Amino acid sequence: MTFLRAVSAITWKDVRAELRTKEILSSVIVFALLCVIIFNFAFELRVPDMKMVAPGIVWVAISFAGTLGLNRAFAIEQDRGSLAGLLLAPIDRSAIYFGKLLSNLLFMLIVEAIMLPLVMIFFNLSLLTGPHLLVIFLGTFGFAAVGTLFSAMAVNTRAREVLLPILLFPVLVPVLVSGVNMTGGLLDGKTLADVASGLQVTVFYDLLFTIVAYLTFDYVVEE
């Protein structure tokens, strides 16, 4: 099986399984929504303009909901023993990483596709422009790249789900900081060129850590 076919087979497997049960998407979408609403209660009466806190709310909701989704994705594999099956298959181990990365990325993008219009409505903002979507996509990719690897680690520990945010958030800081500031800058009326430094940081982060994750995934899943 060629590498690309293996990757797409794994991604499609996850997508099909999710379409049947919808167990990840439904809970993660509801959680993201609840996050946004709770932040509204947290800030609304004390902040003069909700636009000031909207970028932070968006990225925190993405982070928390994303962590929830990542946990479920690998926990399902673990609980049903299907990870062992994947490891026995005659494919490159890194195909498992990329297949899982793409399915996690896809799920997160779907969650964001539902969450962002709602944020727009709640806070009366415009978030669906090209630059915004690019910024959110790049940040989500970095999140999924590192998160897929770390969730493969976290699921094998005693603490399981609780450990993933502890491992993930410090490493994810560049993505979050750049994401919040790019989104904020764009909301303030800047162009993509003005936030180019943030784009550079995020793209560099995405490339570097996808490569490092690809190189180290083998060591994480071997028995």
Added chain:
Amino acid sequence: MAQATETLRVPPAAARQNMGPADTALAALTVIAGALVLAAIVMALRVAPDAAGLTPDETAAQRIIYLHVPSAWLSLLAYGVTMIASILYLRSSQRKWDEVALSSAEIGLTFTVATLASGSIWARPAWNTWWTWDPRLTTYTIVFLLYVSYFMLRGAMEDPARRARFAAVYGIFAFLSVPITFFSIRWWRTIHPVLFDAKNFGLSSGMAPVFFFGLAAFTVFYVVLLWHRIRLEQAIDEVEALKEMGGY
């Protein structure tokens, strides 16, 4: 194969009664490191000239630089050693590299706490605040959190080989993220002006020798600590092996 009446056969290392050459070398180096650090402290407190143009409180506090900067430098050196040892462990699966990685990370974390504490103590008279979110401090806090997470990961795993592998992977990610974190936060700070200037490390000609002597003394101190800690980790391994042999 030990019979019930025989005593346990202990590994040669644990049965050493006399000091071998490595032990003597470590003992000597420990004494040297102790003397160097003591000298560095004395020089920092007494020999180094006062900084110019500061209030009396700040003048005294400025001497923290001789402790604060070496601690920061050593913590980052220690984490770099952890990353290199992690890479070597993944490639060779030799337990010794995991011991080096773990020991260095622990020492690094201690120096990180020392840096944060000493910096905060300096900041109070100098900036009139215990803390500020300027890029260096923010990045350094993230560094602290990264290595706390490193130890939480290690603590959450039981199988030694797996624990070593996972910790090695995390050690690599953690160190690589440090420069990127710094750049992302620094860019953020150019948009929102920093309230306080970055500490001015202009060293007058009188201060520089004291400073660099202190830096060298602390580096020797780090090597000694690392060596002792690795030996401690090896002793822990031997105890575990003995426990297994004895059926505990």
